[in-house]
Amino acid sequence: MTTTGIRLRARRIAAGFSRFVLLGALAVAQAALAGGLPAPVAGALKEAGIPAQNVAVLVRGTGGEPPLLSHNAREPMNPASVMKLLTTYAALEILGPAYTWKTEALADRPPADGRLDGDLYLRGSGDPRLALEQFWLLLRQLRTRGVSEIGGDLVLDRGAFALPPHDPAEFDNEPLRPYNAGPDALLVNLKSLSFTLHPDAENARIEVWPETPGADQFVRNQLTPGSGACSDWRERLRIDQEGEVVVLRGAYPASCGDKSLNLSPWSADAQVERLFRALWRELGGTLRGHVRAGPAPAGARVLAAHESPALGEIVREINKFSNNVMARQVFLTLDPARPATPAGAQRAVRAWLSGKGLGLPELVLDNGSGLSRKERVSAESLARLLLAAWQSPVMPELMSSLPLAGVDGTLRKRMTGGAATGRAHLKTGYLENVRTLAGYVLDNGGRRWIVVFLINDPRARLGKPAMDALLQWLTERGDAREG
Template sequence: MTRLRPPTGHPPPNAFRWIGALLAWVLVALGLGARPALATSPLPPPVQQALAAAGIPWESVAVFVQPVTGAGPLLIWNADAPMNPASTMKLVTTLVALELLGPAYTWKTEVYVGGPVTQGVLDGPLAIKGYGDPKLTLERLWLLLREVRARGVRVIRGDLMLDRTHFALPAGDPGAFDGEPYRPYNVEPDALLLNFNAVRVSFVPEPAQGRVRVYAEPHPEGLEIDNRLKLGPGPCRHWEPRFHAAIASDWTRARIVFEGRYPEDCGERAESFSVLAHPKLFGDVFRQLWAELGGQLAGGVREGPVPEGAQLLAVSDSPPLAEIVRDINKFSNNVMARQLLLTLGAHGFGAPATPETAARAIKAWLFQNRLEFPELVVENGAGLSRVERISARHLGELLLRAWNSPVMPEFVASLPLAGVDGTLKKHMRSNAFSGQAHLKTGYLEGVRAIAGYVRDRDGRRHVVVCFVNHPNAGRARPVMEALIEWVYEGGEHCCAQPRAAGTSARVLE
């Protein structure tokens, strides 16, 4: 009897897999082999169930989990796919900044006099040069101008000059991302950013008078507020303030109309709006503060570099980078992250910084640290983007790198603590892992993301990254929480359980 053989003279391909599986089983049974690779395990059953309930297919999810001291991943799923990370992109920007600039780095805002000062009168312009300070607030500008007054300037006979040349940015449309140009999260970066380019409007019910008092801080000359709110009974959850902003095409004037019923149960509330261009807001606020300090500005407000020969008079230093990074990550501040990214561009390639040099600075740091992220796309470093991309594996590797970095304490402490503070203060409070996970969240329409560090019941810490890119991503919070709970409860034990029927260890097609 003739035996049939494959034309190549080799065993059938399936024989290799069968023999290999048999040898691996024998070695494990004898205690001589390694455990099956956890990286090929399917998604944990609780995560599968949460995905099914949310109507999110497996191929729209990417997961990376690895102990910070482990030799390899505990769980990976679709981890090499380029995904939109939403605000978890801020982790890339802030870690690179902490390492390149150092946690004590500060930004300067400088004041120059462009002429002689005689008996309190400056015969020339006063110039203010910005270097991209992400946190030049109203209070800090007041302190800086108070210093200028203390140094003998009372009357400015020339113009106020605003030097914004440290950044070179193309004309941008703040409403291009989602059609909401007046929301603070859409503020464009600027070398002379003041108060996040926003005004804070407060609503104060006055039941005795039957009205709601509305006021803005700051209240620039170019802003008009029309208060038509009516105070009335009812639960606060029914209050949805309606506002309309009529803004000139050059953003030099704005009018906000508030109307509707304000429930008394709401108490005092506040909303922030960005309705004026950067130089307009800065100029108007300067005039107000300068007048309050007893000063006079005879000239106008114009943009341009510090005049040649001008003398430095006063300097304001920002809070240190470690504090700035905390604000960025704890509260997911987009404009501060964008300011920081451009600062990296100026640091690495000189001023003026551009979005292109900023992205190059990130990639240069990765190259110097032997991190190859070919899929990485950096647009603004804040995650407020439809084009930014990174894989779950590479963001996980970045977090592992951060754990062994000299700036690890500052970096990890900047992440929201689950159920305790930041963007997670009102979330995950009732979960078993509340207070045990430092996690950055991300949310865009069609995108949900979470990344950071989870401490399990035995005190071991793990890097956890999870991306969901799907139209139903808004329903994915239970998916994220199921994954974190699985890690917290000692997720490696899950991987030894039999696979759920119909599941596969590969991405479903």
């Protein structure tokens, strides 16, 4: 062998040895991470006073390789709103992204000369997104079909769901908060009323403008102008219910400008009745009878119908803005039986998971929204779920529904200007003593990662810096590899 050949062979051997040492070092580093947390994350948790044993973290690539980072990953924990990932992914696969709900207006006799001699039935199918505008369009359609006077009653058919009694104060003793509204087969405007609070500096008062038709006569404004920062304006208000009337008290900071206040003070029947009467009157119609609950007769004919947006669009709104009421509607729809029940929806989700080989033995399901003290799942199971979703035909719909860090949804004001801005699609969750996130992160080297971070601790509210530190550490790994 020539001298040149010997040198080339020596270089190849040296290069091979260097690669071997580098791979070995990476393997050792990965194994070390699997047993602990990156220093920036551990430091942030320590500063927040959150013990490591109350945290679960799992990071893995979307290629199915072993985890890059695993800490306490098999421990069942409360996921808060991260549970919506399971509900929405299951719905996209079971029902399909194009699935829609219908709300119908029916009668057992045809109208004549603008008058319906008999009852009008409103039949719901669980539409999560029958907002004020859509309800108005349904009633307008009824008017254009020749109905102006309803001689009988308005009958509300909620037979698509069979639900236990719902106590809106049970979860956190905040019965007027819209997120505590229960599911409803005939859910209208998310069972909420909307008001605008407007500081009138010239007259030194706070005006309350009802944005929901029919609500103006059921609000008593006792607000006074206040000073100071606007960050906790909602907590400064005292909101009481006296019979059917909402009473607003407290000081509202003038620096806030106009703010929307959404409340859920009425029963489901009262909500639909007042909204129907107000809108129907605006459309020039009259209702002679009362409003009551009951089923539509078998032979009733459809006079008007509204079809919801497709499930793919509904899922986007649920995850981007963490809408609990809409998530519960979708969860119940997963029960193939009618009337649908929470137990039936739970069975349907478990059967779907089993069919995908995702047993998730520690999983505890309640209402599918994460607004629950009962629901449990591990970081490892959530990561397996996200890996299955990445490999699913509905992956684009699910991923695009997740808030984008520093850009939109619940992450619009978070991680702005950081390494993860615009590179992390994440669902977040927050309850008292619980803070969570899960989703997908694209590092600076172009590699996609699955991330799950769960905190169950009395100081969980202070855990955001630790989560942000993990996302920054992971995003910047691409820079380290390229270097």
